[in-house]
Structure formats: C-alpha cells, structure tokens
Amino acid sequence: MNVFIKEIKANRRSLVIWCIGIVLMIASGMGKYAGLSTSGQSLDDLLDQMPKSLQAIMGIGTFDLSTASGYYGVLFIYLVVMATIHAAMLGANIISKEERDKTAEFLFVKPISRNKVITSKLLASLLNIIIINLITLFSSVIMVQRYSNGENIMDDMIILMVGMFILQLIFLFIGTAIAAISKNSKTAASLSTGILLITFILSIAIDMNSRIENLKYLTPFKYYDAKNLMFGGGLDTDYVILSVILIAVLLSATYVFYKKRDLKI
Amino acid sequence: MNVIEIKNLTKYYGKARGIIDINFDVEEGEIFGFIGPNGAGKSTTIRTLLGLIYPTRGSAEIFGKDCIKYGPEIKKEIGYLPSEIFYYSKMKVIDLLKYSASFYKKDCGKKIHELAEIMDLDIHKRIDDLSLGNKKKVGIVQGLLHEPKLIILDEPTSGLDPLMQQKFFDLLKAENEKGATILFSSHILSEVQKLCNRVAIIKEGRIVKVEKISTLKENNYKKFKIETMLKIDKDYFNMKGVSDLEVKNNMVSFLFRGNINSIMKKISGIEIVNLWAEEPNLEEIFMHYYEKEA
Numbered sequence: 001m002n003v004f005i006k007e008i009k010a011n012r013r014s015l016v017i018w019c020i021g022i023v024l025m026i027a028s029g030m031g032k033y034a035g036l037s038t039s040g041q042s043l044d045d046l047l048d049q050m051p052k053s054l055q056a057i058m059g060i061g062t063f064d065l066s067t068a069s070g071y072y073g074v075l076f077i078y079l080v081v082m083a084t085i086h087a088a089m090l091g092a093n094i095i096s097k098e099e100r101d102k103t104a105e106f107l108f109v110k111p112i113s114r115n116k117v118i119t120s121k122l123l124a125s126l127l128n129i130i131i132i133n134l135i136t137l138f139s140s141v142i143m144v145q146r147y148s149n150g151e152n153i154m155d156d157m158i159i160l161m162v163g164m165f166i167l168q169l170i171f172l173f174i175g176t177a178i179a180a181i182s183k184n185s186k187t188a189a190s191l192s193t194g195i196l197l198i199t200f201i202l203s204i205a206i207d208m209n210s211r212i213e214n215l216k217y218l219t220p221f222k223y224y225d226a227k228n229l230m231f232g233g234g235l236d237t238d239y240v241i242l243s244v245i246l247i248a249v250l251l252s253a254t255y256v257f258y259k260k261r262d263l264k265i
Numbered sequence: 266m267n268v269i270e271i272k273n274l275t276k277y278y279g280k281a282r283g284i285i286d287i288n289f290d291v292e293e294g295e296i297f298g299f300i301g302p303n304g305a306g307k308s309t310t311i312r313t314l315l316g317l318i319y320p321t322r323g324s325a326e327i328f329g330k331d332c333i334k335y336g337p338e339i340k341k342e343i344g345y346l347p348s349e350i351f352y353y354s355k356m357k358v359i360d361l362l363k364y365s366a367s368f369y370k371k372d373c374g375k376k377i378h379e380l381a382e383i384m385d386l387d388i389h390k391r392i393d394d395l396s397l398g399n400k401k402k403v404g405i406v407q408g409l410l411h412e413p414k415l416i417i418l419d420e421p422t423s424g425l426d427p428l429m430q431q432k433f434f435d436l437l438k439a440e441n442e443k444g445a446t447i448l449f450s451s452h453i454l455s456e457v458q459k460l461c462n463r464v465a466i467i468k469e470g471r472i473v474k475v476e477k478i479s480t481l482k483e484n485n486y487k488k489f490k491i492e493t494m495l496k497i498d499k500d501y502f503n504m505k506g507v508s509d510l511e512v513k514n515n516m517v518s519f520l521f522r523g524n525i526n527s528i529m530k531k532i533s534g535i536e537i538v539n540l541w542a543e544e545p546n547l548e549e550i551f552m553h554y555y556e557k558e559a
Contacts, residue, residue, distance in 0.1 A: 002367040010353070102351035106407075109315050110368040111340040262278075262318040265347075 003107075003117055007094060007124035015128050018086050019135045022079060026136070029075040030143040033068060056207035063227065068148040069156060072140065073226040079136055080164050080221070081200060087129050087168040088196050091175025092188040094121045095258065099185035104263045114259050122176065122254075129168040137161045156230045163224030163235065166243050170220045171196055173250035180258040217242065266293045266329075268415055268446040269314065273323035276309050283309040285470045286323070291448055296441055298461035298478070299450040306470040307450040308348065311419050315345060327415065341369060344413030348420040348450075350404040352392045358403055359388040362410060369411040380406040383436060384429070397424040405433060409440065416440060416447045422456055434460055487525070488543050490518045494536035504531065 064070035095118070098104040107117065137157060144153050174195060179188035203221035206212055216222040223239035269291040276283035284306035291297040301307050312318045314325050316336040325332045327339045352361050359377075366373035381388050384402040395403065401424045408416065416437070422430050437460065441447055451457050457464055458478055466474045492515055499512040506523030515538070521528050532540070 002364065006353075006364060010355075101353070102349070103353055105317065105345075105347045106352060106365070108317055109340060109343065109345045110365070111337045112368060113337045116337075260319070263312075265312070265317065 001120070003112070003120035004124050007121055008127065011090065011094070011124065011128055014090075015131060018082070018132060022082055022132065022136050023139045025079060025082065026075070026139045026143050029078070030068070030072070030147060033071045033147055036065070036071075053208045056204055067151065068144050069151055069153050069230065072144050072153075073230055076160055076164075076226045077221075079140075080167055080224075083129070083132050083136065083164055083168050084171040084196055085193060086132055087125075087172040088175040088192040089189050090125050090128055091172040092179045092192040093175075094125055095176050095179035095254070096182075096185040096188040099264050102265055105265050108263060115255060118176075118255055118258055122251075125172055125176075129165070129172060133161055133165050133168065136164065159229050159234060160226060163226075163229050166240070166247075167220055167224055169247055170243060170250070173247055173254060176254040177250040177257070180254045180256075180261065183264075185264065220246070267291065267326075268293050268328060269297075269448065270326045270329075271310070271314075271323075272325065274310065274313060274320050274325055275322040276306075276313055276318065277321045282306075282470045283321075284313075284467075287467075287472055289465045289472060289475050291446060293446055294441070294444060295462045296437070296447040296449060296460055298457035298464035299448060299467065300452060300454060300457050300464055301467035302452055305467045307452075307467060308419055309470075310467070311345075311417055311448070311450060314417065315340070315343070341411075342414040344408040344411065344416045346404050346408040346416075346418045346421045348423065350400040352400070352403065354393045355391070357389060357391055358386065358395070361392060361403065362388065362407060365407045366410055371411065373410045376410050376412060377406060380409055380436075383432060385432075398426060398429065401425055402429070405436070409436070412440075412443075412445075414445055416445050417450075418447065419450045420452065421449070422451070422453070430456075486520050486522050486544075488518070488520055488541075489528070489532075490516065490541040490543075491532065491537055492516055492539040494538055497535055501535070502531065504528075 063073045065074065098107055108114065140161075141154065141157055144157070171192070175188070175192040178192050178195075179185070182188050182191060199219040200221055202215060202219045203225075206216055206219070206222060220243070223236070223243060227233075228236065267290040269289075271287050271289055274287040275285050287306070287310055299307055299310070309318070313320050314327065314332050316333050319333065328342065330339055332339065353364075356364070362373075362377050362381075366377065377388075380386075384405055386399065386402045386406060390399075392400070392403070401421075405421070408418075418437075421433070425433060434456075437447060437449075447460075449457065449461055461478055463475065463477050465472050466476070494515070496515060497512070497517065499510075502510055502517060502519055504527075506521050506528070508520045508522075510519040511517070
C-alpha cells in the first residue's frame with residue numbers, strides 16, 4: 001500500500017499536465033468544428049477532392065465531417081495517440097526509474113518482494129490511465145454535445161472509450177514489459193514510444209494501401225479503429241480476444257523478467 | 266551462531282568476473298570487516314546477500330535462511346547503508362524516513378528523531394538540497410531506524426567529516442553492544458582496524474584471507490624507502506623479515522616485519538640521504554598475502 005501511495009504522489013503532477021493537454025486538445029479540436037460547420041456542405045466537397053492517401057494521413061477516411069460525431073471520430077485518433085503515449089511512458093518509467101534514479105538500492109532492500117512492488121506500481125498506473133480515460137470521456141461528451149444538435153452520442157462515446165482503454169492497457173504493459181526485459185533502464189521509455197510510433201504509422205499505411213491490409217493484426221491501433229467502433233459497429237470479438245492474449249503475455253513477461261533481473265545500480 | 270554464512274558464492278556479469286567462490290561466516294554479535302580495493306567485489310558480495318542481484322553459483326544464508334528464497338522475510342532485520350546514497354530527490358528527509366519506516370511493521374518515530382539528533386541532521390530539508398555528507402547521514406538514519414539485528418555497511422564513511430565519522434562509529438558500537446551484528450565493507454584499513462573484530466580481505470573477486478584484527482596487528486609490517494649516498498649491494502638488506510625488496514640506483518624499498526631495532530641497526534651501517542618509514546597501504550598488504558598464498 002505504501003508503494004502504491006508513493007507512486008500516486010510521484011505521478012500526480014504529470015497526470016494533471018496530461019489531463020490538461022487532453023482537455024485542451026478536445027476543446028480546441030471541437031472549437032475548430034464550430035468554425036467549419038458554419039460553412040456546411042462545402043467542407044465535405046473540398047475533402048472529397050483530396051487524394052485518398054492524404055485523407056488517410058489526416059485520419060479522415062469515411063467520416064462525415066459535417067456532423068459533430070463524424071468530426072470527433074477524426075479527432076479521436078489523436079486522443080488515442082496521446083493516451084497511449086502517456087500509458088507507454090508511464091509503464092516504462094514506473095518500472096525502470098528505480099534503477100535509473102538508483103533508488104533500487106533503497107526499495108529492494110526493504111522487506112518487500114519484487115512481485116509486490118510490481119503489483120503496487122501496476123495498480124498505481126492503472127488508476128492513472130483510468131483517470132485519463134474518464135477525463136477524456138467527460139470532456140468529449142461535454143464538448144461534442146455542445147455542437148451535436150441533439151444527436152445521440154453517448155453510446156458511441158462509451159464504445160470509443162472502452163476501445164481506448166484497452167489500447168491504453170496494451171501500451172502500458174508494453175512499457176512495463178520492455179522496462180522489465182531491457183538491460184538498460186534509460187532506454188525503456190524511448191523504446192516503448194518507438195514501438196508505439198511504428199505501430200501507429202503502420203495503421204496509417206494500411207489505410208493508404210489496401211494491399212497490406214493483412215498486416216492489421218500487427219498494430220493494436222487497427223483493433224479499435226474509430227470508424228469501425230462508431231455508428232453501431234461496436235467491438236470486434238476477434239480483436240478483443242487478441243488484446244486479452246496480448247495483455248496477458250505482456251503482464252506475465254513483466255513479472256517473470258523483473259523477478260529474474262539483476263538490478264543495476 | 267552464524268548470522269551470515271556464505272558458501273562458494275560466485276557471480277559473473279556475463280563473462281566479466283564479479284566474485285569467485287567467496288566463503289566466509291559472520292558470527293552473531295561481531296563487527297566483521299570486509300576490505301579490498303575498488304572493484305575487488307565487495308559491493309557485488311553485499312548486493313548478492315541483499316538479493317539485488319542473483320548468484321551464478323553458490324549460496325548464502327542470513328539468520329540461517331537462504332538469502333534469495335527468504336529475501337523479504339530476512340530483510341525485516343537487516344539495515345543497509347549503500348556506498349552512494351540516492352533517494353527520491355523531491356522528497357523531504359522526514360517523508361523519506363517515514364516512507365522507509367512504513368515497510369517495517371513497528372513504530373520507528375522515536376528512533377528516527379533520536380538518530381537524527383545524534384547525527385545532527387535537519388529532517389525538514391528536501392533531499393535535493395542536501396550535501397553529500399548530509400545525504401550520508403540520511404542513509405545512516407534510514408539504515409538504523411528499525412533497529413535491525415544485522416547492519417550491512419558498504420563504504421559508509423565517504424563524505425563524512427572526522428567528527429561525524431566518530432559519532433557514527435560510536436553509534437555503531439552502541440548498536441553492536443545492544444546485540445546487532447555488523448558487516449562493514451571498506452577500502453580504508455585504519456577504520457576497519459578501529460572497529461572490527463575480524464576481517465575478510467578480498468582481491469580480484471576472491472577472498473585472500475579471513476583474519477582476526479589482533480592477528481593482523483601482530484603482523485606489523487612497515488614499509489621502508491631509503492635513499493642512499495652511494496649505490497649499495499642489492500643484497501645488503503636481504504635479511505630475515507624483509508620482503509618485496511627493490512633496489513633502483515640509490516633508492517631501496519622493502520617491507521619489514523620483525524624487531525624494528527634489527528633493521529635500524531642495519532640502516533645505520535650505511536650512509537643515507539633520506540628515509541621514509543610508513544604503514545604499508547592495503548594494496549601492499551594484499552600483495553604480501555598474495556605472494557604467501559602462491
């Protein structure tokens with residue numbers, strides 16, 4: 001319990017900053033929509049003329065940008081990127097920082113097993129990503145509702161946030177697993193965000209080029225694509241099962257490798 | 266009863282040597298010195314005992330229990346002071362000490378204030394703002410606040426001024442009298458001599474010697490360096506008790522053990538320009554032990 005509280009306190013400030021970032025992202029993003037929606041249909045016409053690859057890069061795809069929910073669908077991918085970067089860095093740092101800051105020699109000579117330390121740290125991280133998720137949900141609902149003209153958005157929002165939460169979990173545990181496995185405690189965070197960026201770029205590449213569609217299983221971002229989740233699409237069972245397996249493997253890797261690790265001080 | 270029993274403890278970092286077949290026991294209630302130059306394997310041994318790293322071969326028992334298997338349990342009664350102190354830098358001293366205490370299921374509040382007072386430590390400062398010596402003091406308080414039965418110290422005096430060193434040694438002696446066993450690692454022979462009952466000497470990953478301090482003191486080596494007027498016969502000083510004899514031009518150096526008068530008489534037999542007689546440093550003692558073993 002003491003390690004859990006310590007970690008909550010240690011991550012308090014960064015959590016607040018990330019939350020402010022996400023709220024600003026949603027507020028400014030939807031503020032742009034207010035400007036665009038007044039020009040009405042012409043926006044969709046304009047975007048239709050854009051090459052498909054450019055549309056893919058901007059994440060527009062098949063969304064109807066004249067509706068608030070369609071517009072939010074585009075914005076969502078950027079929120080996912082922010083939330084997953086937060087999760088990956090949090091996961092990597094919360095595990096590796098004891099060695100990086102050389103406090104391992106303090107913590108691990110205390111009468112506490114490594115498994116218990118990891119559990120406390122993971123629970124603290126879990127609370128952090130849940131808070132990020134809820135903040136995203138609430139500010140999204142509030143901001144989108146302002147422009148939605150009575151459109152029912154709650155169901156879509158909740159589905160999107162469930163998808164985002166699973167992505168957060170996957171990248172959190174990618175971070176913790178890399179930190180537990182990698183020999184150098186300083187590189188864990190950059191390695192995790194590197195993997196994140198590669199999988200994200202892959203997901204865009206798949207949008208641009210349908211011939212590599214089979215690679216979609218390699219990038220978690222494709223598991224929870226906004227355009228598939230929204231408008232009654234819901235979660236795909238295959239992807240959810242795949243996610244659960246991925247999370248279970250990463251989670252056990254975190255425990256197994258950290259327990260066997262020679263702590264570098 | 267032995268508090269620490271180390272059996273053939275070996276640690277390789279990949280192919281690099283850490284420690285090789287370390288064997289020694291620390292008895293209950295003694296202050297046991299562990300000396301060797303930097304990189305000899307002192308910290309590796311200690312970190313293995315504490316379960317921070319895992320041995321390649323061999324095992325160690327603390328309080329009769331395997332130090333890896335029963336790690337969390339035996340650490341309840343271990344206090345550890347690392348050679349370099351790193352703490353969560355944004356914390357205040359008192360918060361760190363309370364955090365440290367929270368791992369032990371007993372009330373350490375009184376002991377914290379008592380120790381902080383003895384070590385003259387301001388517990389309301391932030392860790393970042395402390396000097397090296399003051400960080401060391403935090404380490405000392407932190408290592409002793411739960412009144413451990415075994416205190417493990419890894420080069421504990423670096424950064425402490427002589428006055429604080431003395432207070433710290435007094436503190437250790439008091440804890441020892443109350444029943445605590447102490448493992449004291451150092452590369453400074455004099456402080457080990459001052460405090461310890463027995464020492465283990467480690468060199469290049471191996472234990473060279475485990476010896477009582479009193480025996481070491483009997484082996485009272487002196488290091489001589491003499492500058493002579495004229496070149497002397499290189500076997501002039503080759504007599505009983507002299508070792509590591511070296512003659513270079515007008516400079517003669519050697520280690521001497523035995524009756525000091527006999528060597529002084531020998532020196533008086535030649536014309537000298539200058540003379541240095543000093544305690545040999547640790548390295549030279551090692552060299553000596555090494556030669557004897559070989």
